Amino acid sequence: MRRGGWITAGVAATVVAAVLGAGFVVQRSVLPMPKEESLVALRAATWLQRHRLVESSFTVNGGATVTSSCLQDWFVVDGKRSRGALLRADDGYVLFAVPPHTLLARGAQGVESSSPLVLLELAGCPRVLVRRLDTLAQERQGLTLANGRLGFVLKGTHITLTLDTSSGAPTAVAVTSAKASGRARIRFVSLTPAVQRKLSTGLSGLHALNGVSGP
Amino acid sequence: MATLEHAGPGPIELSRARTGARRLRLLAWIGAWWLGGRAVVVATAVAVHYLGPAGWIRHVSHATLLGPLDAWDGRWYRIVAGGGYLLVPGRQSDPAFFPLFPVLLRALHATGIGLGTAGIVVANVGFLAALIVFYLLSRELFDEGMARRATVYLAIFPFGYTFSMVYPESIVLALIAGAALTGMRGRWGIAAAAAAAAALARPEGLFVALPLAVLAWQQRRVLTPARRGLAVGAVLAPLAAIGSFSLYLGQVLGDPMAWSQAQKAWGRQFSLFGVFHAVGHLGRAVSLDAWVIRDVVAVVLYLALLFVAARARVPWPWLLAGLAIVALPLFSGSFDSVSRFGLLAPPIFWGLAALGQDPRLNRAIVAVSIPLLAGAMVALPLQFP
Numbered sequence: 001m002r003r004g005g006w007i008t009a010g011v012a013a014t015v016v017a018a019v020l021g022a023g024f025v026v027q028r029s030v031l032p033m034p035k036e037e038s039l040v041a042l043r044a045a046t047w048l049q050r051h052r053l054v055e056s057s058f059t060v061n062g063g064a065t066v067t068s069s070c071l072q073d074w075f076v077v078d079g080k081r082s083r084g085a086l087l088r089a090d091d092g093y094v095l096f097a098v099p100p101h102t103l104l105a106r107g108a109q110g111v112e113s114s115s116p117l118v119l120l121e122l123a124g125c126p127r128v129l130v131r132r133l134d135t136l137a138q139e140r141q142g143l144t145l146a147n148g149r150l151g152f153v154l155k156g157t158h159i160t161l162t163l164d165t166s167s168g169a170p171t172a173v174a175v176t177s178a179k180a181s182g183r184a185r186i187r188f189v190s191l192t193p194a195v196q197r198k199l200s201t202g203l204s205g206l207h208a209l210n211g212v213s214g215p
Numbered sequence: 216m217a218t219l220e221h222a223g224p225g226p227i228e229l230s231r232a233r234t235g236a237r238r239l240r241l242l243a244w245i246g247a248w249w250l251g252g253r254a255v256v257v258a259t260a261v262a263v264h265y266l267g268p269a270g271w272i273r274h275v276s277h278a279t280l281l282g283p284l285d286a287w288d289g290r291w292y293r294i295v296a297g298g299g300y301l302l303v304p305g306r307q308s309d310p311a312f313f314p315l316f317p318v319l320l321r322a323l324h325a326t327g328i329g330l331g332t333a334g335i336v337v338a339n340v341g342f343l344a345a346l347i348v349f350y351l352l353s354r355e356l357f358d359e360g361m362a363r364r365a366t367v368y369l370a371i372f373p374f375g376y377t378f379s380m381v382y383p384e385s386i387v388l389a390l391i392a393g394a395a396l397t398g399m400r401g402r403w404g405i406a407a408a409a410a411a412a413a414a415l416a417r418p419e420g421l422f423v424a425l426p427l428a429v430l431a432w433q434q435r436r437v438l439t440p441a442r443r444g445l446a447v448g449a450v451l452a453p454l455a456a457i458g459s460f461s462l463y464l465g466q467v468l469g470d471p472m473a474w475s476q477a478q479k480a481w482g483r484q485f486s487l488f489g490v491f492h493a494v495g496h497l498g499r500a501v502s503l504d505a506w507v508i509r510d511v512v513a514v515v516l517y518l519a520l521l522f523v524a525a526r527a528r529v530p531w532p533w534l535l536a537g538l539a540i541v542a543l544p545l546f547s548g549s550f551d552s553v554s555r556f557g558l559l560a561p562p563i564f565w566g567l568a569a570l571g572q573d574p575r576l577n578r579a580i581v582a583v584s585i586p587l588l589a590g591a592m593v594a595l596p597l598q599f600p
Binding site: 003021023 | 294299302303305440441444448455456458459
């Protein structure tokens, strides 16, 4: 290449580098960084989103410890496939929730008196928590972060997620509402077809909680 | 003995004074059309505030007098300006919105103005600048009549209510026209800055590289090696600007392609067969939301105007850039928002100006555009632009 060609290439490269650099510096210096609590909430939401099965050991209003599995899956309701949550507790309680109109339950007196939302939250049902976390992170409001605990409000319940310090994964849930308070330790479990079948069968005998339809 | 000081203004001074007066008259003329067009938009926005329709825009957008101008994507630009970028995987999130406009909102916000008001100010002042630069570019490419008609049509174009909203379109149009104008005049450093800024505000800014590349090629023999380098740099500047956005997102969010990820969540996933999907599924799209027809009409109108522009000898790089701006979104499988995207294609307005050479057509275009502009503004709460 002749000298003129080198000059042309050099100046062009300088312009490209200047645009890259100046563009970056302007964005970095003018636009605010996302809030720490928003980033932490999104990391927690990502953990929840990656798993369709969560096991939980929880107590409500100081009662006995209940172990539960919450399956987040597609269900056929009124002939339509919809996403919902199926909660099975070791005391025989079953809660089946498919937004917006299906909320059915069957089972023991122990946890049945608690609000379905509180139970779904304590069971770590992923989609219930993910949607709220995503929304609040995106709105940049309604999230508090202190000592590895992420707090937020969901339909009148105050939720505190305890997060693993290294991975950011939720490990515990505390829920407080006007009528109930509870604590839970949660862990994510790999969902196998066998477990999925086992959890999804035997849904007959569920009764509507809000005068709603069933599967 | 008489001295030069006593001889009154010389021919140079007279010529300068005449040029100054001509410029002032021109600015007043463009300003009047800007004011007239924006008055229609603002008055209609106020009417929508008081009388509705309520539509789909948030209650908060109906709460203030000019709230409708702040609706839809305006909220996303305000979120970025107020809280920075955040990628929410699998959900519609803000890295789909390019950074220059939020940067400008934030800069103005620093003077104490609210982000929504800052957005409306930037967009409308930006549109005045766009009209001026677009007129100058049009005059450079065509004759005075064509430039004037194209500028008038742009000022009152029915889909042009977006130029008054908290959207970056007016700024991008000003920068695209500015990049080309300065490139034509051999001021390649400014052209590079304008082209880069255009791409940093909307991805469509990338297409200004096409006319710039042809201009640089045409000027290659008269430019010194260093200025040739500036010209090549100006052609590459839009790509580098998008690269700077990726660099920033990589540093802040850990994902340099976060903007592309977010675009996918907004339904902007491009594929070779996307256009067939868009056309093939049109019936279903219309049954779900009849407003799609608005954008289909816009696509047909824009393509027809590009055809007219081609017959009126609008330079082919501009036609190609215009075609890319109108047709490429269809490859994402949807007609959504093409009516707005087309506003960034200058040859569309040159095509319209070519039609308007006939005085009757000229009067008809003006007479139809103004009520359509008001009508489109009334429909704003019902469908995103």
